Amino acid sequence: MIKLGTEGIIPHKIEPNMNKSVVWTGDKFFWCLYVFIIFGFRIFLGMLGISDPGTAWTITTVVHSFVTFFAFHWIKGTPFQFDQGRYEKLTFWEQIDDQVQNTWTRKFLLIIPIVLLLISSHYTKENFRFYFLNVVCSSFVIIGKFPLMHKVRILRINK
Structure with missing residues (x-):
């Protein structure tokens, strides 16, 4: 992005603390x-x-839940060495927006599994097993995105 200042055209600087692996x-x-x-x-x-x-x-919701749980809430650290270990104890989800809660990015990524759950629930209203599977798989991903779960490791799993 280019900003026009009093001195002329100045390129917009990226914040120095922004994590390049999640920005x-x-x-x-x-x-x-x-x-x-x-x-x-x-x-x-x-x-x-x-x-x-x-x-x-149901298959779409379950696959989405497994993939996003593993990618967002299980893997810790970054693939790059530029951060000197600053993010090695944080999951991908915890690194988003420099750990600031309730940003537009976090809200969007929270809405997606909720919408998938609603769509799959609509189509599986007569099949209790599929409905139950959708709710259980989606709940792991949805609850993991709540601000009160930030840096929480249940039963020390993934510590």
């Missing part, structure tokens, strides 16, 4: 791509022959 999550292009991947996976399941919407949305 891209606030980009609107990432948000669109994220939603596109989810719906693309759902369409892919339809192309595989899974024509029942309840089954397809």
Whole structure:
């Protein structure tokens, strides 16, 4: 981004404490791509022959829950060495927005599993097993995103 100041054109500086491995999550292009991947996976399941919407949305919700739980709430640290170990004890979710809670990025990433749960619940209203599976898998991801779970390791798992 370029800002026009009194001295002329000055390039916008990136904050020095911004974690380069998670700063891209606030980009609107990432948000669109994220939603596109989810719906693309759902369409892919339809192309595989899974024509029942309840089954397809349940598979989509469960796969999304497992992938995001592992990627956002399990893996700790960064793949880069530029941070001198500053983020090695933090999960990906805890690193987003420099640990500031209730930002637009965090709200967006919280809304996605809730919307998936609502969609899959709508299509599985007559199948209690699928409904229960959707609720259980989604609850791990949704509860893990609450501010009160920041830096909390239940039963010292993933300490």
